[in-house]
Amino acid sequence: QATVGGPGRRDWSTWPRYEKAALGFREYWYPVAWSRKIGSKPRAIQVLGEKIMLIRDGGEVRALHDRCPHRGVPLSHKMSSQEFPGTWSCCYHGWTFDLETGVLVAAITDGPESPICGKVTVRTYPVQEARGLVWVWLGDGPARPFADDVPEELLDPDAVVVGRITVRDGNWRFGAENGFDDGHAKWLHRNALWTKRVKMPVWSEMKVIRDGPWITRRKDKMHYSASFPGLGDFPKKKWYRRREGNKTKVSLRLPGTLRVKYAEWSHFEWWVAATAENHTYVQLAVMNQGKWRNRKFWLYYWTWARWVFHGMFNDEDRLMVEVTDAPPERLYRPDVSLTEWRRMVEEEARRSPVEEVKERQAEKRRAK
Ligand code: FES
Numbered sequence: 001q002a003t004v005g006g007p008g009r010r011d012w013s014t015w016p017r018y019e020k021a022a023l024g025f026r027e028y029w030y031p032v033a034w035s036r037k038i039g040s041k042p043r044a045i046q047v048l049g050e051k052i053m054l055i056r057d058g059g060e061v062r063a064l065h066d067r068c069p070h071r072g073v074p075l076s077h078k079m080s081s082q083e084f085p086g087t088w089s090c091c092y093h094g095w096t097f098d099l100e101t102g103v104l105v106a107a108i109t110d111g112p113e114s115p116i117c118g119k120v121t122v123r124t125y126p127v128q129e130a131r132g133l134v135w136v137w138l139g140d141g142p143a144r145p146f147a148d149d150v151p152e153e154l155l156d157p158d159a160v161v162v163g164r165i166t167v168r169d170g171n172w173r174f175g176a177e178n179g180f181d182d183g184h185a186k187w188l189h190r191n192a193l194w195t196k197r198v199k200m201p202v203w204s205e206m207k208v209i210r211d212g213p214w215i216t217r218r219k220d221k222m223h224y225s226a227s228f229p230g231l232g233d234f235p236k237k238k239w240y241r242r243r244e245g246n247k248t249k250v251s252l253r254l255p256g257t258l259r260v261k262y263a264e265w266s267h268f269e270w271w272v273a274a275t276a277e278n279h280t281y282v283q284l285a286v287m288n289q290g291k292w293r294n295r296k297f298w299l300y301y302w303t304w305a306r307w308v309f310h311g312m313f314n315d316e317d318r319l320m321v322e323v324t325d326a327p328p329e330r331l332y333r334p335d336v337s338l339t340e341w342r343r344m345v346e347e348e349a350r351r352s353p354v355e356e357v358k359e360r361q362a363e364k365r366r367a368k
Contacts, residue, residue, distance in 0.1 A: 015342040017349060023049040024172055024273035027139035027350035028255040029149040031270055031282045034165060035061070035129050042076035042088075046274040048138050052125060055099065057086060061134050062099040064088070065123035069104075070095050075122070083108070097122050130154070131161040131286075140352045151259060153266050153286045160294040162301045163268075163284035164310050170321035172256060172279040175271030178317050178324070179258035180250065180341055182206055182217055183334035188320060194313040202226045202234055208340035214251035214259065215340050252341055254349055264289055265297060267309070281318075283310045 024030075032045055033054060042055045044066055051066035053076040066074050068090040079091035087105060089096040094108030102124040107114040126137035128146050131154050137143040147155055154161065168175070178184060182204070190200050201222040209218045227233050249261040258269040265287035272280040285305060287297045331339065351359070 015346055018173070018342050018345045021173070021345070021349070022171060022273070022276040024138075025255045025345075025349045026352040026355075027141055027144070029128065029135045029137050029144070029146055030255070030272045031133045031165075031284075032136050032272065032280060033134045035132050035134055038134055040082070042080065044074060044076040045280070047136060047280070048273050049275060050138070052136065054127075054134060055088065057082075057088075057099050060100075061127045061129055063125035063127050063136050064097065064099065064102055065125075067122070068092065068095060069120050069122055095120075100124070131159065133161070133282075139350075140354055149255070151253075151257065151266075151268065153259075153288075154268070154284070156288050158294075159286050159288040160298050161284055161286050162298060162306070163282065164306070165283075166281050167274060167278055168281045168318055168321065169278050170318075170324065171276055172271040172273040174321045174324040174326075175269075175279055175281065175317075176252065176256040176258070177338050177341065178321050179269050179271075180215075180217070180252040180337045181335075182337040183332070184317075184320065185250075188316055189313060192313045192316060194309045199224055203334075206334065206336070208336055211251060214253045215344055216249060216251040217337055254345065264293075269314075283314060285310070 026048060030047060032047055032052075033043065037043065038054050038056050038061050040056055042053045045052050045054060051074065053064045053066040053074070055062055055064075055076075064075055066076050068075055070090065070093060073090060073092045075088060075090055075097070077091050081089055081091065083089045083094075083096060084106070086099055087096045088099055089106075089108065094106075095104055096106040096108060097103065098105050102122040104117055104120040104122075106112070107116050110116065126143040128135045128137075130146070130150070135146070135150070153159060186200050186203065189195055201219075201224050203223050203226065204219045205221040205223075207218045207220060208215050210216075225233060225235065247263065249259075251259045251261070253259075256271050258267075260267040265285060268282070268284040268286065270280075270282040272282065274280055285297075285301050287294055289297070
């Protein structure tokens with residue numbers, strides 16, 4: 001099972017919260033689907049291990065726990081239907097739920113006076129639609145302000161936002177770590193078409209610094225060639241001749257959001273745990289440089305960046321995320337990017353009310 005922190009892994013207690021977070025962190029807003037893909041037919045998704053049904057009703061996207069409380073049938077089943085405005089009826093026995101509140105408003109097969117009405121509720125999730133995306137609050141406490149979790153570039157109403165949403169194999173943490181991993185950027189992608197014009201350093205002197213809600217890789221010194229004792233020089237040819245100047249700024253923040261800042265636009269990635277073994281991979285390209293340049297960027301994305309960057313380049317990452325099997329792991333110097341991320345998670349990831357209670361109970365037990 002390719003999850004981080006399997007049973008009995010001796011050296012993992014340095015990051016206990018991270019170890020437990022196979023299903024991600026609750027109490028955050030997550031992007032889960034394109035708005036244009038949510039219509040009057042239900043769409044079943046899985047977020048942080050929870051099955052959710054998305055549906056658009058009266059122009060609003062609603063999110064319900066995708067399980068009928070009666071006998072556990074998915075409410076998103078293709079035989080379920082809308083019989084009354086603003087409601088959704090389970091296909092099995094006709095229990096009918098208010099889409100906004102999740103309250104059972106009719107149990108059709110028990111008649112209009114059914115005493116169970118109003119006594120059963122299916123869980124609903126707060127939803128926001130912004131920048132062409134559907135965002136769902138996955139938490140047990142009250143939803144935080146949307147802007148707390150969404151990068152400022154995506155709050156700009158004039159920005160052009162394009163991208164891909166796919167479901168990929170591998171635990172979400174392998175995805176987040178790969179995105180921010182300093183060493184792989186120079187090696188795994190060294191022959192990628194996306195970086196063909198830029199000379200990739202062989203290695204760099206790098207620090208991870210704090211940058212608002214982000215941690216950022218600060219490259220202090222790039223080394224474009226190196227002599228390895230007893231082995232020879234590297235590189236010998238090819239990408240060594242390309243121009244220097246990789247000016248990208250790579251940052252990561254909770255709950256697992258990567259930003260790569262280019263001079264004019266930004267690339268974002270989210271790895272939203274679906275189960276412990278797969279995740280929804282959200283890739284976005286965002287720019288606001290005025291109407292005409294935005295249009296040019298849109299064309300550039302659909303004719304080039306979508307295929308070469310979000311396709312080929314990020315597929316190299318996918319291949320690694322699918323096969324990573326750590327711990328056990330033996331880290332090296334560039335992995336400070338990973339350990340700083342884990343440190344941020346330990347110190348700052350929000351706790352759900354349930355987690356807080358459990359931690360208080362554990363503390364009391366320890367104190368006895
Ligand atoms: Fe849904 Fe019976 S299982 S109404």
